[in-house]
Amino acid sequence: MIQVSCPWCGPRNSSEFRYVGESKGRPDPNAATPEEWRRYLYVKSNPADWATETWYHRAGCRRFFAVERHTVSNEIRETRRPAAQLRLEGGAP
Amino acid sequence: MSDQPVGSGVPARGVPAIRIPTPTASPNGSRNTKARYPAKYSALSLFTHGLRGRDWPRMWRRHELRPSYDVVIVGAGVHGLATAYYLASNWGITNVAVLDKGYVGGGGSGRNTAIVRANYLTPEGVRFYDRSVKLYENLAADLNFNVMYSQRGHLTLAHNDSSLRTMRWRAEVNKLEGVDTEVIGPDAIKELVPYMDTSDETRYPILGALYHPPGGIIRHDAVNWGYARGADIRGVHIHQETEVTGIDVEAGRVTGVQTTRGRIAAPIVVNCTAGWATLISDMVGVKMPIITHPLQAAVTEPVKVFLNAVVVSGTLHVYVSQTDRGELVFGASTDPYASYSTRGSLEFTEELAGHILELMPSISKMRVLRQWAGLCDITPDFSPIMGITPVEGFLADVGWGTYGFKAGPVSGEAMAELIATGRTPEIIASFDLARFAEGRLVGEKGAAAVGH
């Protein structure tokens, strides 16, 4: 049972969380070609290396956040708030 | 390619023609190539060997790498070995190398729970796995090696009305495809598995089950070894401890592979790996819609045989059978997050034990002896990815999720046909890589998610 450090709640057992998947940007729904859209839907980089993922604190604060995890050792080196939130805060006065 | 045997499939661009020695090729035979030193196994040979205290010849030999092969197969699991075997036996193509970074059958082929069945949901899935069952039924004789296929019957339990409906759906499609599958009720289940709690007092009452008499278990290692031996006898080179470190592509065509033992030139490279399928495909820049998750299994200490069917519960994420040695072999659904770790987790055994005791409360004092994990390449539609890729000569037989072992023979047969004829056999046509970009997913999602 790995521990995941929620940016809001601190380290908790991974059973409190749901692994959402690799973090991916959403293409423009009105401009994307079928190939682009389906790459967004289906293709993951699936590295045997560090991966940036989204996790959800399902049995906790119910927040989504980004996780840097190594997919071989399962070590987590960083957790942070979702990119969109950090962008929003960065853009605020 | 007009002088080559023509398969039933559709022409597949991206498979370089290879010279097939004439006229030995016969799509259905397995006796054409003369074996070099086949040790014929039988009760009699066992007796005479024992009497004279003679050694048996090697199952498969060790070789130096040739500088080039007609076909290089990456991965000496059941898929790679079966492909090599059928290339040699059905098509007479023997200048073939099977490479593995470890040993024969050391990946998913030796870590699965060895369940064989054909009771899938979609017609294309049912036809495909049924062909595999048929090949398995004759495999011991084909390979002259007892693979111990025990067709003891396979039960998929339904604990709610929606899964009962899915079982009915599978049964009806199976019937249309001529596969023996039927929905049965709790009394019939109790008769097949007397240890099952079929009362309606339980948290997960058993409303019925999908009963599939041809399903069963097999000795997975024996299948791997038998194919390895059969391929070796026919001249295929099996190279263990030979890791592929790169794949050479020139002008969109495969030219060879780099290995820890040197370079091999080859016009055709087949990716038959599981767990590392994306990493091998990444070497040629082909992105696969695959996420790798560990799948865990466990075995108990032996007790006298009491369970004579394979029992599966999708709702409870558990499948169990008892080996002839008396051990219960369990598996579950894949781990909840992507990982290449095979270290195993405790929560898996906890959930598994909890759920198995929901089904069979009286076995609480049986002890789990060992747990292990294998890697499963999960695709979005729980169906494999087979056939050509955008890189000419680079073929895929990947994305085997939790159902790869049972498909070993048919996959080998079909991949061999694709390589030999340059045509995609009809039986794998719907499993092409292009289906994802084209939005033609296969509808196995409902049945394959946990339905082992």
Added chain:
Amino acid sequence: MSATRVAGAQATSAPMRLAAQPGEVIDRSRRLAFTWNGRPAEGFAGDTIASALAASGVRVFSRSFKYHKPRGLLSATYHDPNCTLQVGDDPNVRAAHRRLSAGIAVTSENTWPSLSFDVRSANRLVSRFLGAGFYYKTFIKPQRLWPAYEKVLARFAPGGIVEPDSPHGHFDKRYVHVEVCVAGGGPAGMTAALAAAAAGARVLLVEEEPELGGHLRYGTDADRAAAAELRAAVAAAEGIEVMTDAVVTGRYDDNWVAVVQRDVPGVFERLCKVRARTLVVAPGLIERPYVFEGNDLPGVMLSSAVARLVNLYAVKPGQRAVVLSANPEGDAAVDDLRRAGVEIARVLDARTGANVVRAEGGRVLRRVELGDGSKLDCDLLVTAVGWTAPTSLLNFAGDRPVYDPDAARFFPGGQHAANVFPAGGLCGDGSLDEIVAHGRAVGAAAAAAGAAGTRPPIPTLARRPHPALFRSTTHGTVDWSEDVSSKDLLAAAKEGYDSIELVKRFTTVTMGPSQGKLESVNAVAVMSEALHQTIAETGTTVWRPPYVPITLGALAGRGFENTRVSPMHGWHVARGARPLVAGDWIRPDHYGDPAAEVNNVRTNVGLIDVTPLGKLDLRGPDVAKLLGLVYVNKWAKLAVGAVRYGVMCGEDGVVLDDGVTGRLGDDHYLMSTTSSGAATVWEWVENWLQTEHPEWQVHVTPVTTAYASMNIAGPKSRELLGRLIVGVDLSAEAFPYMHVRQGRVAGVNGCFLWRIGFTGELSYELHVPAAYGLHVWEACFTAGADLGVAPFGVEAQRIMRLEKGHFIVGQDTDGLTQAFGADLDWLVKLDKDDFAGKPELVWQQAAGGYQRLVGLQPVDPHIVPAEASQLVEGAKTIVGRITSSRMSPTLGRAICLGFVAPHLTVPGTLVTCQLPDRRRIPVRVTEHLAHFDPDGERLRG
């Protein structure tokens, strides 16, 4: 536990019991009676089952797996492969570890007809034909006979018996949070625990035996004194919790440590899950058997077994002994034997080249053949040829052990995770003082790990040179539990199974109940010999958890399988409702007659408990944007007080959920979801808000169980509700269809009423603060008695929704059904700028050619095709399937929903349906999905 107290008496039936020994752990004042294979037997409190039996003269405990050879005590530890016995309903009990208790029934396993005479031992006579893996080479043809062969093979399965009615028993779990967990309560483990505790750490100290002390317990007087001193220090120390008869069975990622505890009163086994900052691994060493012909005869024993039997249990291991010793532990066993009055026939010093080549005897050991060819009569052969480091826990943490040829054993490889610390004999040899010093340093380091500051240095333990003794000049047993010999391994290697992993799989060596703890290194050594390579080159197999077996019961624990029920659940039960398990929820399926329930709703008024419906309270200025993004239809113009139906799709365009959402105020909405989709939809909307649109101001509160929900349906529902409600005008003009109102019902404030109609009748969905749910529910029945009000269950609701042609997500759609396939053309608004799944729906509409959901009616109105019956053309071409079907009480005919191929969607088309019994019937595509009141006059009334 019943015990007979006979002060100072010696058990008369115990010929091998010695006089009192200084370190014995038995209580001679408490005799315990039990049965052994049906005959009365006796031992003392503190005995193991095996020591009690050995004291009474038993030498054969079991028969081997394949050849059914007699087997006696080998290591006299938990891992002894030769004395797993059946104790009552408990199979495969480690009788050399399990304490004796009064009244138990102990039987041998895998014997037939009896332990002393086992006909299957005839297998031995044909053993030359039954080499490892013989079954792969025979029973090949004819294949139809394999099932018969298989049945015979299965009869040879080893192990105990479980019965279908064996009681489940009581099991438990516990969580433990400590800084340092110490696996192993020998001198190194105890001092590590003491040092860690002294540094302020909370410590869990886990020991396999019933008391701390490790090998000191059965050592010299000085050893025992040292053990007592350490035990006392541990007992006095602050912050150390001790678990005995407990084992660390696994170390998982992030030091999630599993401990199985066997001595908790009233509990068969307990699984403790420990989150430890650091794990100290101090299991000591396991003595290795020697491979030679006859090494599995009863009477051939390890030196540590002798030390345990004599010193702990006062059991004389034999009468006349030959000892093969390569180390001081073997020499010490000679002293133990002398003290026990065993005649020493010969001590063979393996360090000077003396050797044993063969053990002979029938049922038990009779004589030994030595390296020089001479023979000695004896009934006990003790070997002390080396040790194995049980590095399992380190391996689980990523380590691969490394072989040291000078010390003739494997050592930790140092590759394990940084929060794991090996200690004691695992790491090297040394005097007790050196081991203690090592343990102390490791304990301090473990306590300091993760804290600021420098790590205390850990001294290196010296490695004692040891002769490399694995196999004599003859072949013998390598794996006792699997009946695998060195000859089998050599043959397998020659046959091409030429790596340790392949040979393991082919011969099953190390795959039995002791999982290689005794056998692994010998197997590696024999393989190295076969392959002409060093042991280091051969390497070991990968050790897998658990370190010792753990019961399914302990892993399962008490079994927490949640269920959820509504506040009205007791009311339903009292009225005999048949329960329906729907995910976590238990719901009333019906109250006896679903058709009558339908008729009552269609003519009078009925009530159904719909509490499991998912409900999300949405507040904020941007809710309409959120709704527009997650639903396929438009929401910007929904008026306050209005309700709208919506369908959600995933980004792949596949139907995800449906429900109605109402606008309660300017910035306040209430969304309902399907019961099964409640959690998914909540997560779905949070995902959009948090990861795509954090700039939107929307607050989501799940209120599913904050409200009890009930649907009051039927032509008389307005009249019934009118008798209970205050503050809401129920007239059709004031409260039209698809609107929402708030009011006071049966005296309860804060109720929401939705005028919607899944059943197709005039109906009100009432959401009541949960605590008042039962009150309002009962008030409805009281108030409506004269109106014929009656409850209806899920089945009646399903019939009525099918009559109305409302689809159910997941039943009438599947994992690939995109919105247009669900006949939602009227709902999907592709002119919206964006919504989840929009591109896929654009392309679906453009491409066409998809299966579509239609209404279907069998031409023969009396035949109800089973749900999932297939629609076919020709012999086996599938062109659709029935997704829902029922006999309609309202219409008196069979009705269905189903998917059909695009060329069959025209109303009136006849399609062939194959029933489960393979009969084929025609079914007709209907004009609407709705079979009844397609224009909705009833529900709008």
